[in-house]
Amino acid sequence: MNPGGAVIGIDLGGTKILARAVDPVDPITTLAEQRVDTPRTGGDDVLERMAAVVDDLDRVLTGSDRPPAAAIGVGAPGLVTHSGVLRFAPNIAGDAELAVAERISALTSRPVTVDNDATFATLAEWRLGAGRGSDNIVMVTLGTGIGAGLVVGGQIQRGANGFAGELGHVVIDPSGPPCPCGRRGCWERYASGSGLGRLAREAVEAGRAERILALAGGDPEGVRGEHVTAALAEADPGAVGVIDEYAWWVALGLANLVATLDSDRLVIGGGLATLGDALVEPVRRHFAALVMGAGHRPGVEIVLAALGPAAGAIGAAVAAAGMVGGA
Amino acid sequence: MNPGGAVIGIDLGGTKILARAVDPVDPITTLAEQRVDTPRTGGDDVLERMAAVVDDLDRVLTGSDRPPAAAIGVGAPGLVTHSGVLRFAPNIAGDAELAVAERISALTSRPVTVDNDATFATLAEWRLGAGRGSDNIVMVTLGTGIGAGLVVGGQIQRGANGFAGELGHVVIDPSGPPCPCGRRGCWERYASGSGLGRLAREAVEAGRAERILALAGGDPEGVRGEHVTAALAEADPGAVGVIDEYAWWVALGLANLVATLDSDRLVIGGGLATLGDALVEPVRRHFAALVMGAGHRPGVEIVLAALGPAAGAIGAAVAAAGMVGGA
Numbered sequence: 001m002n003p004g005g006a007v008i009g010i011d012l013g014g015t016k017i018l019a020r021a022v023d024p025v026d027p028i029t030t031l032a033e034q035r036v037d038t039p040r041t042g043g044d045d046v047l048e049r050m051a052a053v054v055d056d057l058d059r060v061l062t063g064s065d066r067p068p069a070a071a072i073g074v075g076a077p078g079l080v081t082h083s084g085v086l087r088f089a090p091n092i093a094g095d096a097e098l099a100v101a102e103r104i105s106a107l108t109s110r111p112v113t114v115d116n117d118a119t120f121a122t123l124a125e126w127r128l129g130a131g132r133g134s135d136n137i138v139m140v141t142l143g144t145g146i147g148a149g150l151v152v153g154g155q156i157q158r159g160a161n162g163f164a165g166e167l168g169h170v171v172i173d174p175s176g177p178p179c180p181c182g183r184r185g186c187w188e189r190y191a192s193g194s195g196l197g198r199l200a201r202e203a204v205e206a207g208r209a210e211r212i213l214a215l216a217g218g219d220p221e222g223v224r225g226e227h228v229t230a231a232l233a234e235a236d237p238g239a240v241g242v243i244d245e246y247a248w249w250v251a252l253g254l255a256n257l258v259a260t261l262d263s264d265r266l267v268i269g270g271g272l273a274t275l276g277d278a279l280v281e282p283v284r285r286h287f288a289a290l291v292m293g294a295g296h297r298p299g300v301e302i303v304l305a306a307l308g309p310a311a312g313a314i315g316a317a318v319a320a321a322g323m324v325g326g327a
Numbered sequence: 328m329n330p331g332g333a334v335i336g337i338d339l340g341g342t343k344i345l346a347r348a349v350d351p352v353d354p355i356t357t358l359a360e361q362r363v364d365t366p367r368t369g370g371d372d373v374l375e376r377m378a379a380v381v382d383d384l385d386r387v388l389t390g391s392d393r394p395p396a397a398a399i400g401v402g403a404p405g406l407v408t409h410s411g412v413l414r415f416a417p418n419i420a421g422d423a424e425l426a427v428a429e430r431i432s433a434l435t436s437r438p439v440t441v442d443n444d445a446t447f448a449t450l451a452e453w454r455l456g457a458g459r460g461s462d463n464i465v466m467v468t469l470g471t472g473i474g475a476g477l478v479v480g481g482q483i484q485r486g487a488n489g490f491a492g493e494l495g496h497v498v499i500d501p502s503g504p505p506c507p508c509g510r511r512g513c514w515e516r517y518a519s520g521s522g523l524g525r526l527a528r529e530a531v532e533a534g535r536a537e538r539i540l541a542l543a544g545g546d547p548e549g550v551r552g553e554h555v556t557a558a559l560a561e562a563d564p565g566a567v568g569v570i571d572e573y574a575w576w577v578a579l580g581l582a583n584l585v586a587t588l589d590s591d592r593l594v595i596g597g598g599l600a601t602l603g604d605a606l607v608e609p610v611r612r613h614f615a616a617l618v619m620g621a622g623h624r625p626g627v628e629i630v631l632a633a634l635g636p637a638a639g640a641i642g643a644a645v646a647a648a649g650m651v652g653g654a
Contacts, residue, residue, distance in 0.1 A: 079624075088623040136486055150588075160462070164587065164589040166620065175502065256498055259497050260587065292508065295415075296414045
């Protein structure tokens, strides 16, 4: 470890890059932070933007008498190979084979570790947040899509190619709605923010969600997840019903994961987690009815993520610290 | 390790107990074997029968100048806790909380390790059979029900309670047929031998399986999986169609597992595996169309189990050898 040193964790998103410099022995406390737009002009520009952010953070660090960051972690939204190649990232413009680890390392002259963004968020929650103390957790991030990370047998698991945890495209209803991925009834069609919007539009069409429709300006096609959450904030019964149905689909996917992996803690993060108990309580209720072997299995904890939207950057920093002997 | 010694692997099934004494350095070669009926009269009788089988195998071993077996592994059909308690086993009569490890150890005065039967079959295939060389495999045994074992990150994974791999009760179609477990559309309703029978009865009702109906004596309600395999042996097109549909459901479940775990090899065992290429080829074809990220993911091997119906006993022996420093 670099005493008094720092590491940088970067969360590369489709629209924003969040980068944090942290002390490797206390990765939750921020020494410096930057948030910039993700270039829409392709992979090279994305890599150069990240390198520029590292330069900026280094300047803040050296300005407060620390050395430049010793290592960098990058969480990326897509399939990331074990050697840090971003292979498939629908939200990043340009090439589908971006050697992020190698090229950021060349641009910044230091060790770089790259992984899927949800895997790094899971690493952070497991080491420092809502997953602490368990050897078998699944974290799901419920946002526009679904991300996930797995801790199985006391290890973050990345799978044979680094692609583990692509739960959004687990088929949960083969006769369900088509998914842009080409399959039908992927979990993401139900349990993501987009899925919530779809369930709400169905409720509107069935006449069960007048308030949601009103909040969407009376246009049934314009109904989105945010109209549900806005109606829920007014305790609208139609919104409660839609959230209950949404929670059932979340719980079904979680019950399937527990039948598969026998996890004892499930961590829910992502934008939908801001609903708090209004989401987690119906998820817990439906999960109890859906989980395999309920009468024989000790309780499975379903908890909200603790670290918020910076979990991905924090986890990337934790992994970077691991490269230089910290954390 | 016990030089020149032996260990015993026992596969406790709902109808039969298969026990093998093997050399810990070569667990595939049988030194002695016994197959007896599983008592239908409850857990105590089952435990005593297994202890009697150990005595019998010891006698064979000592008769050929070996010492008695140094350790015992028992694979049991149900939820097995980390401390070797069989907690839920619908096919074993009597108590639902059977301390198998503790009691067989007391009855036989030696170390005993107990795990789920499919987990031990997976251990055997991974170490000695069709799973060798991969760190990320799933083995599924397609029989009356579905069993499964997971190797993730180079470790057999048992989960928080020892219950990992209960894939038969992953819900794959929430509007599907009811399952005795209380849910709807469990994978077992499609991809087990019972599921094959159900798909065949649907094909018969739709007039797509005349030969299968004839082999069942003309009684649509009497159609079972074995009538499909008999018709398939005659290259009956109706049976080919039913197997193709069955293979689709098998492939769907496997594709979901690979999206979750990013396994690079899938091992198919159990009674249905005796169909060989007639099953595996359509499974591979459907899997290629169903797997997430097919264009970005190196090929996933789908292979038949290599060790046959003794895999569970062999894996139990491998685990027993591990207790005394062998294998």
